[in-house]
Amino acid sequence: MVSKRIVLTFPHNKVDQPIVYKLVKDFDLVFNILQAKITPKEEGVMVLELQGKKENYAEGVKYLTEIGVKIQPLGKDVIRNEDKCTHCGVCVTVCPARSALHRQKDDEGNI
Secondary structure, eight states: OEEEEEEEEEOTTTTTSOHHHHHHHHHOOEEEEEEEEEOTTSOEEEEEEEEEOHHHHHHHHHHHHHTTOEEEETTSOOOOOTTTOOOOSHHHHHOTTOGGGTOOOOTTSOO
């Protein structure tokens, strides 16, 4: 049995498809959505915990990559692009170490 927390990034042409449903139905995986921001006709991002038999997990991940869904482990560093940031707060909720909460600049501009 494997259980991993991952971040899925959906291309705009996939956000209206039952992708997570297929992970359950076709690959016998169990999921828990931790965070999601899905906007029609735009990119979607979903943080979820995915678990199941090792072979089924591997096949499910293969399916996701084949249809164009990007996958990254939740533990990967969260880096904010200041040019694109809308200050929505999503990066704070998915930060595994919650270090985003503690990264404030002092009076001299140091983090």
